[in-house]
Amino acid sequence: AAATTTTASTPTSYPTSHDQLQQPMDTQMFVDNKFVSSQATQWIDLYDPATNNLVTRVPQNTDAEMKAAVDSAEKAFPAWKATSILARQGIMFKYVALIREHWDRLAASITLEQGKTFADAKGDVLRGLQVAETACGITTQIQGEVLEVAKDMETRSYREPLGIVAAICPFNFPAMIPLWTIPIATITGNTCIIKPSERDPGACMILAELAEKAGFPPGVINIIHGAAKTVDFILDEPRIKAISFVGSNRAGEYIYQRASANGKRVQANLGAKNHCAVMPDCNKNHALNAIAGAAFGAAGQRCMALSTLVFVGETKDWAPEIAERAQQLSMNGGFEEGTDLGPVISPQAKERIEGLIASAEKEGATIVLDGRGKKPEKYPNGNWIGPTIIANVTPEMTCYREEIFGPVLVCVNVPTFEDAVQLINSNEYGNGVAIFTRSGSTAQRFQKEIEAGQVGINVPIPVPLPMFSFTGNKKSVAGGGANTFYGKPGMMFYTQQKTVTSFWRADDALSTRAKVNMPTQS
Numbered sequence: 001a002a003a004t005t006t007t008a009s010t011p012t013s014y015p016t017s018h019d020q021l022q023q024p025m026d027t028q029m030f031v032d033n034k035f036v037s038s039q040a041t042q043w044i045d046l047y048d049p050a051t052n053n054l055v056t057r058v059p060q061n062t063d064a065e066m067k068a069a070v071d072s073a074e075k076a077f078p079a080w081k082a083t084s085i086l087a088r089q090g091i092m093f094k095y096v097a098l099i100r101e102h103w104d105r106l107a108a109s110i111t112l113e114q115g116k117t118f119a120d121a122k123g124d125v126l127r128g129l130q131v132a133e134t135a136c137g138i139t140t141q142i143q144g145e146v147l148e149v150a151k152d153m154e155t156r157s158y159r160e161p162l163g164i165v166a167a168i169c170p171f172n173f174p175a176m177i178p179l180w181t182i183p184i185a186t187i188t189g190n191t192c193i194i195k196p197s198e199r200d201p202g203a204c205m206i207l208a209e210l211a212e213k214a215g216f217p218p219g220v221i222n223i224i225h226g227a228a229k230t231v232d233f234i235l236d237e238p239r240i241k242a243i244s245f246v247g248s249n250r251a252g253e254y255i256y257q258r259a260s261a262n263g264k265r266v267q268a269n270l271g272a273k274n275h276c277a278v279m280p281d282c283n284k285n286h287a288l289n290a291i292a293g294a295a296f297g298a299a300g301q302r303c304m305a306l307s308t309l310v311f312v313g314e315t316k317d318w319a320p321e322i323a324e325r326a327q328q329l330s331m332n333g334g335f336e337e338g339t340d341l342g343p344v345i346s347p348q349a350k351e352r353i354e355g356l357i358a359s360a361e362k363e364g365a366t367i368v369l370d371g372r373g374k375k376p377e378k379y380p381n382g383n384w385i386g387p388t389i390i391a392n393v394t395p396e397m398t399c400y401r402e403e404i405f406g407p408v409l410v411c412v413n414v415p416t417f418e419d420a421v422q423l424i425n426s427n428e429y430g431n432g433v434a435i436f437t438r439s440g441s442t443a444q445r446f447q448k449e450i451e452a453g454q455v456g457i458n459v460p461i462p463v464p465l466p467m468f469s470f471t472g473n474k475k476s477v478a479g480g481g482a483n484t485f486y487g488k489p490g491m492m493f494y495t496q497q498k499t500v501t502s503f504w505r506a507d508d509a510l511s512t513r514a515k516v517n518m519p520t521q522s
């Protein structure tokens, strides 16, 4: 049967509760500015994490469908590259306005499919929107350089698009992370293939619909679906020139290697174990609030979640006070008013996280607050784990070594500032780090001596805004972190340089003898 295609239309209503959907609709792909129903034989069921009710089925797109998306991106590229920078900027202005207009609808899709609270989902959209807003400044960001390198001879540099680029996205930021690619890749003249997480592609589909409305020509933005098979297709398709990956180390290290071996440019942000040093001289109230928020917000499913506390000296006695604040947080369905944290993404994730808590208990740590077995009354079938605090952890323990990615705060005690720095720098991850202190000199030493790439001083989740770049390091990135996401390096990633050297006084040449030596510029 022929695939059905439809043009984008805006639904007048969208789910804003966890009530079971009357008619779950299959997720479509987006090719040539059309929504296309898949002829897939394999489908991935997607459940609301708060209820485990079916929300949609996501196709494992067929090879022919994925190839059609790349054909579309290939066909669109020459005209899109030739479209003036001001025209592309004009479309981006409209895109920004439409994302803002559909902000609640995007956030609702995230709450339904991913589980985070509606307010937090709005932040997910906003952080992506800010990348698009910053991309609107392309006309000053992409300017080249020019220099008269010899008499009457000048060299100019230009930045040109790569062609077709692809993004492979994780489940935890369904709007923000596709928007780390779409605005920058397209405004610099590339066409793109986006593979959202198979666990929550809904927000990405809305972003596709809005892209069509903003005036992106057919083929500039295409969305394909699936799991590892789709990833392998992207890694091996020679027409795709660059890959942006965000997700786990397990997938990311494989993707980096295979894509690089295939000659592609890769930027890859991976897992984390973000530490926070708590100094006795800090503003205690500010620190405790910030720590509880950053450890348990989004149910700990942020790559910049504060997952590991390093109590310096006497602050080790503060764990029960953090527990008090954690207990005040309300765990409930994300659409419910006043909810602080929602469920984790899947029953498998819940089981894995509970296993890590059990391992800590077995290995001799102290469970100060145990979130296992907690659930909100209204949603008994969700994937719930309440805020959990594990104290007296040592670096050999499994809960210290593994990324937990749940609402679990692991606490290690050290006697001095130097010990804290040494412990944190010994960790193989280098995404985010924070210190709470009132001392300027302690803060300055910390920022200089600490290795992790994103440092917060009295700021628990120091994610740089899009005028800067996302600068994780060590095992939190693949390939040594040479290609960071968004900001100036993001723009560089999606473009290649061309330099043109020209001499327009050739008509004046009188000698008839050729010059064979390299010019010495003297």
Ligand code: NAD
Binding pocket: 168, 169, 170, 171, 172, 173, 195, 196, 197, 198, 226, 227, 228, 231, 232, 246, 247, 248, 249, 250, 251, 252, 254, 269, 270, 271, 272, 302, 303, 403, 405, 431, 470, 472, 476
């Ligand atoms: P994941 O690695 O399971 O999935 C990410 C993407 O890779 C998905 O699109 C998935 O389909 C694909 N994938 C998964 N397994 C694969 C495999 N074996 N082969 C090929 N492709 C595969 O990650 P996730 O669970 O969706 O996201 C959570 C992880 O992402 C955490 O480790 C978190 O720290 C990390 N993350 C990092 C950042 C950052 O900027 N450093 C941001 C967000 C999330």
